[in-house]
Amino acid sequence: MKYYFTLLFFLALSTAVIAQDTTPEGSESRDFSARVINAQTQRPLESVHVVNLNQVVGTITDAQGEFTIRAAVNDTLFFSYLGFKTQKIRVTNDMFRFAETQVELTELAYALEEVIVQPYQLTGFLDIDVRNLPMNNAYQYSISGLPVSYEGGNKSPNAVTKVLGAIMNPADLLRNLFGRHPRQMRKLRQVKEDDRIRDLLASKFDRETLTELLQLEKVDIEDILTNCNYSSSFIRTANDLQILDALSACYEEFKVLNRQN
Incomplete structure (x- = not known):
């Protein structure tokens, strides 16, 4: 045996x-x-x-x-x-x-x-030059009692509706955006945890590495951040690491709001 x-x-x-x-x-x-x-x-x-x-x-x-x-x-x-x-x-x-x-x-x-160095002429007189400078047409809407303001784009009835919708139903506005990319959103945490990846993204501004990592289109990233109350100037000028952190913060806030609803 x-x-x-x-x-x-x-x-x-x-x-x-x-x-x-x-x-x-x-x-x-x-x-x-x-x-x-x-x-x-x-x-x-x-x-x-x-x-x-x-x-x-x-x-x-x-x-x-x-x-x-x-x-x-x-x-x-x-x-x-x-x-x-x-x-x-x-x-x-x-x-x-x-x-x-x-x-x-x-x-x-x-x-x-061809690069135009002076898109507008300056006279040297402050009161005249101030009137001739281009103005930012993006409007910020704020409501008494709320700590943040909301960017609604150009001044129009639709801008007000967008702001009110973001306040009354914030999770509904993002549910479709995040719902189309559940796997990519779950990958956010994994991307954030790799220090070398974060170092690489900190030096990039073209979104190419970020879109490949998350398998998202640039327009999807812009839509998500716009509906999370990030300004167009931030979306345009932030480096890829800042965009990654903004996406992650937006998704975490969405999950909290989604559970409450």
């Missing part, structure tokens, strides 16, 4: 080893290394932002254009660098099997347009 149980033990152990050996290559995350170069000059590119969109981790290339990041087969890596076209690649088994994988980024061609 003792021999029988010993035999069963070794049979089970060998089965486990065989199963482990037959596990498809690349099914688990591991360190993936590669090199990023300029497609035109074949020179390495330093400080290229590399983000694993599936696992929400990021890194940057060193002076030799090299980087290492956690990845698994079929993960998508997103590359972005100022002045170069962004690129996405799918990680394959061959990239792990063979060394010296290279990713080539292509330079963007910039067409310089």
